[in-house]
Amino acid sequence: xxxxxxxxxxxxxxxxxxxxxxxxxxxxxxxxxxxxxxxxxxxxxxxxxxxxxxxxxxxxxxxxxxxxxxxxxxxxxxxxxxxxxxxxxxxxxxxxxxxxxxxxxxxxxxxxxxxxxxxxxxxxxxxxxxxxxxxxxxxxxxxxxxxxxxxxxxxxxxxxxxxxxxxxxxxxxxxxxxxxxxxxxxxxxxxxxxxxxxxxxxxxxxxxxxxxxxxxxxxxxxxxxxxxxxxxxxxxxxxxxxxxxxxxxxxxxxxxxxxxxxxxxxxxxxxxxxxxxxxxxxxxxxxxxxxxxxxxxxxxxxxxxxxxx
Amino acid sequence: xxxxxxxxxxxxxxxxxxxxxxxxxxxxxxxxxxxxxxxxxxxxxxxxxxxxxxxxxxxxxxxxxxxxxxxxxxxxxxxxxxxxxxxxxxxxxxxxxxxxxxxxxxxxxxxxxxxxxxxxxxxxxxxxxxxxxxxxxxxxxxxxxxxxxxxxxxxxxxxxxxxxxxxxxxxxxxxxxxxxxxxxxxxxxxxxxxxxxxxxxxxxxxxxxxxxxxxxxxxxxxxxxxxxxxxxxxxxxxxxxxxxxxxxxxxxxxxxxxxxxxxxxxxxxxxxxxxxxxxxxxxxxxxxxxx
Numbered sequence: 001x002x003x004x005x006x007x008x009x010x011x012x013x014x015x016x017x018x019x020x021x022x023x024x025x026x027x028x029x030x031x032x033x034x035x036x037x038x039x040x041x042x043x044x045x046x047x048x049x050x051x052x053x054x055x056x057x058x059x060x061x062x063x064x065x066x067x068x069x070x071x072x073x074x075x076x077x078x079x080x081x082x083x084x085x086x087x088x089x090x091x092x093x094x095x096x097x098x099x100x101x102x103x104x105x106x107x108x109x110x111x112x113x114x115x116x117x118x119x120x121x122x123x124x125x126x127x128x129x130x131x132x133x134x135x136x137x138x139x140x141x142x143x144x145x146x147x148x149x150x151x152x153x154x155x156x157x158x159x160x161x162x163x164x165x166x167x168x169x170x171x172x173x174x175x176x177x178x179x180x181x182x183x184x185x186x187x188x189x190x191x192x193x194x195x196x197x198x199x200x201x202x203x204x205x206x207x208x209x210x211x212x213x214x215x216x217x218x219x220x221x222x223x224x225x226x227x228x229x230x231x232x233x234x235x236x237x238x239x240x241x242x243x244x245x246x247x248x249x250x251x252x253x254x255x256x257x258x259x260x261x262x263x264x265x266x267x268x269x270x271x272x273x274x275x276x277x278x279x280x281x282x283x284x285x286x287x288x289x290x291x292x293x294x295x296x297x298x299x300x301x302x303x304x305x306x307x308x309x
Numbered sequence: 310x311x312x313x314x315x316x317x318x319x320x321x322x323x324x325x326x327x328x329x330x331x332x333x334x335x336x337x338x339x340x341x342x343x344x345x346x347x348x349x350x351x352x353x354x355x356x357x358x359x360x361x362x363x364x365x366x367x368x369x370x371x372x373x374x375x376x377x378x379x380x381x382x383x384x385x386x387x388x389x390x391x392x393x394x395x396x397x398x399x400x401x402x403x404x405x406x407x408x409x410x411x412x413x414x415x416x417x418x419x420x421x422x423x424x425x426x427x428x429x430x431x432x433x434x435x436x437x438x439x440x441x442x443x444x445x446x447x448x449x450x451x452x453x454x455x456x457x458x459x460x461x462x463x464x465x466x467x468x469x470x471x472x473x474x475x476x477x478x479x480x481x482x483x484x485x486x487x488x489x490x491x492x493x494x495x496x497x498x499x500x501x502x503x504x505x506x507x508x509x510x511x512x513x514x515x516x517x518x519x520x521x522x523x524x525x526x527x528x529x530x531x532x533x534x535x536x537x538x539x540x541x542x543x544x545x546x547x548x549x550x551x552x553x554x555x556x557x558x559x560x561x562x563x564x565x566x567x568x569x570x571x572x573x574x575x576x577x578x579x580x581x582x583x584x585x586x587x588x589x590x591x592x593x594x595x596x597x598x599x600x
Contacts, residue, residue, distance in 0.1 A: 028411075121388050
């Protein structure tokens with residue numbers, strides 16, 4: 001006999017069973033949307049790779065040069081460390097530029113080539129589409145650049161070891177000095193928190209302008225902040241907004257300023273800062289995330305109204 | 310349940326009225342031709358049906374509100390827009406893979422079967438294909454989706470004669486069955502007239518004629534008369550008249566076929582001639598009213 005309570009539990013089980021595939025279906029649409037983005041914007045992963053290859057090539061020349069003067073060069077910590085810092089900075093800088101380019105182009109590009117009509121003819125919501133586009137600069141590019149940097153630095157170490165082998169310089173010294181593991185941790189922290197979370201409002205603004213601009217999104221992205229800075233300077237003779245923007249790009253005050261040319265002691269000091277406690281109590285972070293959420297919500301809404309240009 | 314049901318559907322762009330209170334009901338299993346001059350509001354109507362534009366009034370497509378539920382509606386609705394909208398950078402194989410990934414009703418083997426009949430290769434990028442081939446690809450993708458409503462907005466625009474004929478042939482033989490509904494707009498009326506079951510003429514945001522093809526056949530008669538009988542024919546109040554070699558052709562609405570047969574040769578008018586008579590004359594009257 002079916003009692004009312006049985007009926008309720010059965011129907012609940014039914015909704016739960018339906019809810020689980022719905023979540024899977026949502027995740028599936030999201031993952032396919034990300035895959036699609038990477039097909040379209042191969043620049044997103046090719047550029048860091050190309051930067052890494054170019055860097056490795058110049059590093060090889062550097063190390064071969066070094067070997068020729070091996071006995072006249074005074075070996076200092078910097079001799080080893082500087083190229084590693086440079087490699088990190090180069091790949092990170094590339095990631096930032098590519099991320100900015102991507103977020104400015106993605107929603108504008110689909111309107112320009114009219115393919116938005118094709119994407120909208122498929123059962124993918126505007127929310128899924130915009131979130132997948134946001135994931136590229138916020139998650140994919142930082143993680144991918146991190147991986148590229150780590151592999152690059154590992155190859156650099158291996159290259160220097162091979163070149164210096166038999167030249168009388170101890171290679172174990174090299175591996176210790178470069179503090180490979182510590183550097184990796186700090187870099188991962190930097191990529192995920194600063195590039196992922198701290199920059200979120202910047203990418204959100206770019207996406208919004210990409211969805212909104214009737215043409216030339218780069219102009220629309222730069223012009224409003226520029227005008228605000230100008231008006232503020234003229235009317236109040238202050239530069240708060242300019243500093244505000246600059247600070248957003250510089251990263252939060254509490255981030256461990258990373259330098260591989262620090263002593264092991266200093267490394268330990270900075271390692272303690274890796275606990276993201278300071279970062280997550282920073283009001284600037286939360287303010288930025290709220291602003292980013294508003295930009296993204298506006299972008300989702302705009303995409304719904306947008307058709308080909 | 311009707312496939313499309315619109316009541317007092319209205320859409321304005323600033324001062325321009327694109328849709329001026331349209332009432333339309335399309336049952337499932339019909340092939341509806343939406344015919345009208347440029348700027349009649351056909352594309353706006355289709356965009357509203359597809360959830361691409363907001364509107365005033367009431368509109369249900371397969372029981373859903375298109376503007377609020379576009380993504381869910383697109384599981385049952387497919388569309389091909391007026392020009393090739395497939396992204397130029399995508400590879401044919403990737404396009405198949407992506408649609409298979411996001412569309413629960415896409416049958417990949419079917420799409421590959423359709424493509425095998427063309428010269429398109431899976432390794433091609435869309436930008437390497439000709440315009441006709443891109444349309445073939447889009448049609449292959451769409452026909453492999455088990456949808457209930459297919460919307461075609463000028464699907465054969467800019468294609469050569471062979472591609473155009475092939476397009477409608479494959480649509481009819483491989484895709485259409487009595488459960489699916491197709492709504493199509495085109496300027497090449499003569500190509501689709503044997504395909505349609507229903508006809509809607511639009512002009513300046515309004516529907517000026519709405520009928521099934523059977524109704525058209527019983528209601529409208531075209532009469533070819535020799536000059537000496539023109540006066541008698543004109544007395545029966547034709548809605549349109551044109552000169553042809555060796556006589557006049559008059560178009561009648563709601564006039565007895567037998568009566569007309571006595572005056573000359575009668576036949577059912579082509580959609581193009583009917584369109585000129587109904588929409589062309591309306592336009593003339595409206596202009597006259599303004600003057």
